[in-house]
Amino acid sequence: MTFTQNKIASILRHRGYKITPQRRAVLNIISLSHDHLTPAAIYEKVHEEHPRIGLVTVYRTLDVLAELGLICEVHAGGSCRSYLMRRPAEHHHHLICSDCGAVLDFTDCDLSNLEQRLARETHFEIKGHLLEFTGRCRDCKKGMKQKKAAR
Amino acid sequence: MTFTQNKIASILRHRGYKITPQRRAVLNIISLSHDHLTPAAIYEKVHEEHPRIGLVTVYRTLDVLAELGLICEVHAGGSCRSYLMRRPAEHHHHLICSDCGAVLDFTDCDLSNLEQRLARETHFEIKGHLLEFTGRCRDCKKGMKQKKAAR
DNA sequence: CTGACTGCAAATAGTTTGCATGACG
DNA sequence: CGTCATGCAAACTATTTGCAGTCAG
Numbered sequence: 429m430t431f432t433q434n435k436i437a438s439i440l441r442h443r444g445y446k447i448t449p450q451r452r453a454v455l456n457i458i459s460l461s462h463d464h465l466t467p468a469a470i471y472e473k474v475h476e477e478h479p480r481i482g483l484v485t486v487y488r489t490l491d492v493l494a495e496l497g498l499i500c501e502v503h504a505g506g507s508c509r510s511y512l513m514r515r516p517a518e519h520h521h522h523l524i525c526s527d528c529g530a531v532l533d534f535t536d537c538d539l540s541n542l543e544q545r546l547a548r549e550t551h552f553e554i555k556g557h558l559l560e561f562t563g564r565c566r567d568c569k570k571g572m573k574q575k576k577a578a579r
Numbered sequence: 580m581t582f583t584q585n586k587i588a589s590i591l592r593h594r595g596y597k598i599t600p601q602r603r604a605v606l607n608i609i610s611l612s613h614d615h616l617t618p619a620a621i622y623e624k625v626h627e628e629h630p631r632i633g634l635v636t637v638y639r640t641l642d643v644l645a646e647l648g649l650i651c652e653v654h655a656g657g658s659c660r661s662y663l664m665r666r667p668a669e670h671h672h673h674l675i676c677s678d679c680g681a682v683l684d685f686t687d688c689d690l691s692n693l694e695q696r697l698a699r700e701t702h703f704e705i706k707g708h709l710l711e712f713t714g715r716c717r718d719c720k721k722g723m724k725q726k727k728a729a730r
Numbered sequence: 731c732t733g734a735c736t737g738c739a740a741a742t743a744g745t746t747t748g749c750a751t752g753a754c755g
Numbered sequence: 756c757g758t759c760a761t762g763c764a765a766a767c768t769a770t771t772t773g774c775a776g777t778c779a780g
Binding site: 592597598599618619634635638639660 | 743744745746747753754755
């Protein structure tokens with residue numbers, strides 16, 4: 429499960445951020461979607477329900493949420509910057525369908541051996557990693573879905 | 580080692596692309612650098628030696644080279660699109676220093692177990708993966724290097 | 731009340747496109 | 756020579772910034 433609204437409100441407040449209807453709306457959209465969303469897509473959806481909200485606010489909200497670690501970026505090749513709800517305390521990765529853009533999460537990667545070896549060999553202090561698999565999802569393999577805007 | 584100039588020329592020719600001084604210059608810059616380079620950075624360097632070359636040409640050349648698989652993209656968080664010389668036939672990954680932007684390659688990741696399990700569980704047809712570790716390189720740990728433009 | 735937040739418009743950055751000229755093969 | 760490549764300017768898209776009014780705490 430993702431964070432609850434209350435939990436999120438509390439995190440925001442503790443960090444000195446205010447809780448505004450706009451921020452609630454953006455978070456709500458992101459948490460309802462299981463796909464990754466571009467800022468523009470988020471704006472569109474939020475705008476349907478709150479027509480007075482501006483794209484700029486969406487960008488600013490995304491910055492704040494990303495800084496707090498409540499959402500995270502997905503890099504899906506080419507242009508990037510899509511956002512996805514962050515599951516609390518879970519280290520996780522993505523499986524991205526190159527046809528329809530669907531994103532699946534998985535959490536259990538065991539990269540620690542590789543990480544340790546690399547650290548030893550390269551003298552890097554390794555802080556994190558990004559692991560994404562790309563391919564075609566179940567439905568696209570069957571040719572069931574039509575393509576979404578790839579981006 | 581990377582591709583030789585001859586090898587590259589032959590690949591271009593076989594695919595119906597012409598070999599122009601501009602393309603040579605761009606390739607040369609990329610192959611000389613061990614860092615990843617943004618299109619703008621490549622342009623700057625190329626421009627020093629060939630002042631008449633345009634940024635547009637750099638973009639177009641990068642497209643061609645990427646399509647041929649001679650160079651590859653690096654996603655280093657935030658804005659992306661940096662390019663790096665591709666080592667021939669090597670499946671490889673990056674270790675990126677978040678302080679100075681240095682990129683190290685490594686080739687031996689064993690993700691096949693994970694990949695098979697994911698394919699089984701999610702019914703994805705997995706085509707490829709992107710694996711990047713981030714951290715601080717040897718020199719930055721020691722505080723030796725000053726930061727480059729992070730970008 | 732007051733500082734943080736919002737929305738608008740305008741500025742910027744990055745990338746792509748149209749078109750006439752030039753050069754590889 | 757014909758075709759593809761180049762260079763310029765202009766068009767676009769995505770994102771950021773400045774500023775005055777507004778609102779959460």
